[in-house]
Amino acid sequence: xxxxxxxxxxxxxxxxxxxxxxxxxxxxxxxxxxxxxxxxxxxxxxxxxxxxxxxxxxxxxxxxxxxxxxxxxxxxxxxxxxxxxxxxxxxxxxxxxxxxxxxxxxxxxxxxxxxxxxxxxxxxxxxxxxxxxxxxxxxxxxxxxxxxxxxxxxxxxxxxxxxxxxxxxxxxxxxxxxxxxxxxxxxxxxxxxxxxxxxxxxxxxxxxxxxxxxxxxxxxxxxxxxxxxxxxxxxxxxxxxxxxxxxxxxxxxxxxxxxxxxxxxxxxxxxxxxxxxxxxxxxxxxxxxxxxxxxxxxxxxxxxxxxxxxxxxxxxxxxxxxxxxxxxxxxxxxxxxxxxxxxxxxxxxxxxxxxxxxxxxxxxxxxxxxxxxxxxxxxxxxxxxxxxxxxxxxxxxxxxxxxxxxxxxxxxxxxxxxxxxxxxxxxxxxxxxxxxxxxxxxxxxxxxxxxxxxxxxxxxxxxxxxxxxxxxxxxxxxxxxxxxxxxxxxxxxxxxxxxxxxxxxxxxxxxxxxxxxxxxxxxxxxxxxxxxxxxxxx
Numbered sequence: 406x407x408x409x410x411x412x413x414x415x416x417x418x419x420x421x422x423x424x425x426x427x428x429x430x431x432x433x434x435x436x437x438x439x440x441x442x443x444x445x446x447x448x449x450x451x452x453x454x455x456x457x458x459x460x461x462x463x464x465x466x467x468x469x470x471x472x473x474x475x476x477x478x479x480x481x482x483x484x485x486x487x488x489x490x491x492x493x494x495x496x497x498x499x500x501x502x503x504x505x506x507x508x509x510x511x512x513x514x515x516x517x518x519x520x521x522x523x524x525x526x527x528x529x530x531x532x533x534x535x536x537x538x539x540x541x542x543x544x545x546x547x548x549x550x551x552x553x554x555x556x557x558x559x560x561x562x563x564x565x566x567x568x569x570x571x572x573x574x575x576x577x578x579x580x581x582x583x584x585x586x587x588x589x590x591x592x593x594x595x596x597x598x599x600x601x602x603x604x605x606x607x608x609x610x611x612x613x614x615x616x617x618x619x620x621x622x623x624x625x626x627x628x629x630x631x632x633x634x635x636x637x638x639x640x641x642x643x644x645x646x647x648x649x650x651x652x653x654x655x656x657x658x659x660x661x662x663x664x665x666x667x668x669x670x671x672x673x674x675x676x677x678x679x680x681x682x683x684x685x686x687x688x689x690x691x692x693x694x695x696x697x698x699x700x701x702x703x704x705x706x707x708x709x710x711x712x713x714x715x716x717x718x719x720x721x722x723x724x725x726x727x728x729x730x731x732x733x734x735x736x737x738x739x740x741x742x743x744x745x746x747x748x749x750x751x752x753x754x755x756x757x758x759x760x761x762x763x764x765x766x767x768x769x770x771x772x773x774x775x776x777x778x779x780x781x782x783x784x785x786x787x788x789x790x791x792x793x794x795x796x797x798x799x800x801x802x803x804x805x806x807x808x809x810x811x812x813x814x815x816x817x818x819x820x821x822x823x824x825x826x827x828x829x830x831x832x833x834x835x836x837x838x839x840x841x842x843x844x845x846x847x848x849x850x851x852x853x854x855x856x857x858x859x860x861x862x863x864x865x866x867x868x869x870x871x872x873x874x875x876x877x878x879x880x881x882x883x884x885x886x887x888x889x890x891x892x893x894x895x896x897x898x899x900x901x902x903x904x905x906x907x908x909x910x911x912x913x914x915x916x917x918x919x920x921x922x923x924x925x926x927x928x929x930x931x932x933x934x935x936x937x938x939x940x941x942x943x
Contacts, residue, residue, distance in 0.1 A: 435648035445477035468507035482511035491515035496545035523562035550582030557585035593626025597636035604640030620644035687740025718753025750784035812927030829853035884914035
């Protein structure tokens with residue numbers, strides 16, 4: 406077997422075949438995702454993060470499409486000086502002129518032209534012949550090149566274009582001054598083998614191909630955007646167009662964080678890498694989530710909450726012996742503080758013992774057996790066991806009610822959403838059995854409810870994510886609320902800024918939300934009590 410098969414070939418366009426440029430289109434193609442639009446100021450904030458990441462090219466928008474895109478492109482051009490700043494334009498003289506104006510003041514401007522080339526698009530979208538398409542490419546690239554030194558041309562739906570005609574289109578762009586040729590898989594239709602062969606064909610046959618950069622832009626309709634982008638690199642592509650969190654039209658684009666880490670982890674195979682500061686991948690992902698309000702699925706590679714989390718007892722035991730048994734990269738390399746040993750119903754005795762030792766408890770086997778039995782019983786009541794729960798088990802707390810531990814309990818609540826603002830009134834039973842009542846206003850029923858609970862318990866939480874869904878079917882179905890919050894207490898305690906997750910179930914989703922919030926609040930209060938006790942002991 407030829408062990409070099411599939412390695413990145415050396416290309417005069419990128420000496421040594423080692424450097425792959427990252428072209429980020431989060432602010433353009435990514436923003437086209439339904440519900441992901443950003444204001445010019447939000448785009449500027451995200452552009453700064455992309456600059457810090459080390460992105461080579463930032464596509465800031467499509468100026469001819471909206472005033473907002475023009476404003477964003479101009480704002481970013483005035484501030485960012487290191488990366489190449491790019492805007493998208495159709496092959497129309499007026500679009501090209503508008504795009505050039507949006508690039509005014511940019512230190513490293515690029516104009517990105519596109520035109521469809523596939524038979525389907527030529528017939529039904531453009532209603533143009535092959536020759537008309539070639540003439541438009543030639544005239545548009547020449548016009549753009551006379552105004553901007555750096556021009557990129559994209560053959561929209563290039564993957565479904567006849568090979569020979571695609572080669573003609575690329576040649577027309579190159580001869581008229583394009584320095585980058587992008588071959589998009591606009592519909593996410595291709596396969597790794599197919600796109601690799603296509604890039605090899607184009608680079609090997611198109612006149613002037615060795616003097617330009619070939620780029621891949623893959624969509625994820627069949628779930629292969631990252632794999633196809635890696636295959637394009639194997640075929641000679643030296644630029645990949647991608648987005649943070651893989652956002653984009655329909656099923657999205659190639660996810661930058663996944664592509665970058667694939668090249669880093671498998672560098673010995675691909676013999677290629679990027680200039681990305683990988684430790685900033687997670688912060689960039691989380692920033693985008695906050696800006697557009699689109700959460701990342703927990704099991705997403707690299708930046709998902711479960712990417713470096715282990716609950717299975719077998720996996721935890723292996724990780725305690727050597728992290729390489731179940732991790733192929735370090736969480737710190739992408740921005741996570743560390744791996745997570747999630748204690749739940751699948752966790753084993755070794756993981757519980759390890760966490761107890763970290764909390765300062767050295768147990769004999771008989772003691773550990775008792776605590777582990779209590780731990781397993783508690784797992785039947787709640788999904789995740791945190792340090793506060795373990796502390797309660799260690800101290801012999803027998804006040805676990807419903808598996809949540811001693812703390813505030815919901816006695817009653819009333820929520821109204823009438824008029825301009827919603828209102829909520831809650832009555833709680835505190836840890837001493839006394840009744841506490843509070844009311845609050847909010848922008849909606851849940852906002853008002855959480856504000857009233859915060860007043861009643863004295864715990865301030867900032868909501869990171871909130872999800873409700875049905876558990877069960879038909880008349881027996883219940884509502885489940887899942888919260889992810891950050892504790893924002895300002896008294897300097899060690900748990901400040903900690904992220905907590907809580908769950909509540911009820912036939913009423915508002916009540917389920919209240920129970921989830923109290924689940925977290927009671928854990929925060931336990932952490933306070935233990936912190937105070939440690940301070941007194943010290």
